[in-house]
Amino acid sequence: MTTGVRRRMGVEERRQQLIGVALELFARRSPDEVSIDEIASAAGISRPLVYHYFPGKLSLYEAALKRAAQDLASRFEEPHEGSLGGRLLRVMRRFFDFVDQHGPGFSALMRGGPAVSVGGAHSMSHVSATNALVDSVRQVAYEQILSHLRVENPPARLEMVVRSWISLVESTALLWLDGRRVPRAELEVKLVHDFAALAAVSAAFDEEMTALLRTLLKDEPNDGPFTDLATRLIALAS
């Protein structure tokens, strides 16, 4: 405000500003610890004015979680170029950027939204809405992976490997946030290897998965994470 003139914002612009302010606060403390007063204060407007743009705390929270979910989903987009291991590693880096950036907000999103009573009878539908939002992000991740694997009709075992790996990624990120005792760069690489390992376990017991894995791996470079893991596992087993 160097000019001393407070520029008036349009409704949508103000809503987006409030969402941005809320997400910044949720990145430092859990959403259920952040009050509307704090959001109003950080945005430089009055509490009643916040309620002019969002009818209640819950609707602002839902809008913020929705924007965060869209942001997260966008990080899964990756060009279909280069090795699969390299692509997955780049996605993991962007995913951990998101987790790092949102911190407690990410935890709240993954655990069904703010874990306190914030709106009486609306609360449970909020949990359903948050669950649906998170499920939609999981679905985007799942479909992105299938498209990179060039599989249109995944067999049940492949679906299970991909979807259960996505939940492994989520839980690894939540564990990382709780103390950050392992460097995130190590975890990004580890999760790529975990994917290869889970696919390999499935392939070790199922011919369809073996054939699929062989097709995928024939184009992988010798210094990529999949080959690297196989070499290390063989060394470990011997």
Next chain:
Amino acid sequence: MTTGVRRRMGVEERRQQLIGVALELFARRSPDEVSIDEIASAAGISRPLVYHYFPGKLSLYEAALKRAAQDLASRFEEPHEGSLGGRLLRVMRRFFDFVDQHGPGFSALMRGGPAVSVGGAHSMSHVSATNALVDSVRQVAYEQILSHLRVENPPARLEMVVRSWISLVESTALLWLDGRRVPRAELEVKLVHDFAALAAVSAAFDEEMTALLRTLLKDEPNDGPFTDLATRLIALAS
């Protein structure tokens, strides 16, 4: 009632009966689709009498989820005898027995309880309570595994392997329930191998984990799941 005489139950006995009836119904349909009327009817008592034992639908649901959680936690208890792979496989069998037996009730438990408004302002605290309940079961599973691994102060990477594997088990079970397209016996074995694979990935990149894994594996039999997996992976990699 072959005698034609309806025996009067004590308060605690009646509560336990209602919980049992509720769990049987939740095993066939999601808890939020089961009404108090149905529970009353299945228990052979009137709706007002249900409310005499449980002040509201939510309190009966919470009691049912609590008993289910205790039941689940008890299935992780396994004698410290025989190979680690064999022990883990027996636990996985009992876990899938539970999942099979509870079906939609298990899904509801894992997704924060019944996903509808069932009690107005109490709803969010119900979600918190359910989350806390599920977390306590996860903690029991985690501590059981550590005790079998004979590790008292787990390094951060081991904690991450064990806890993220537990979430992999949960998500695999939820995916299995959704269509049962892969035989559960295959998944029980697969999850044991997944544990070995995730531990191996961690060990492939960390000396402390390597040492730990070598100690654990030296007592494993040559026909156990860990050795089996290593052999198959080597065959796959060649």
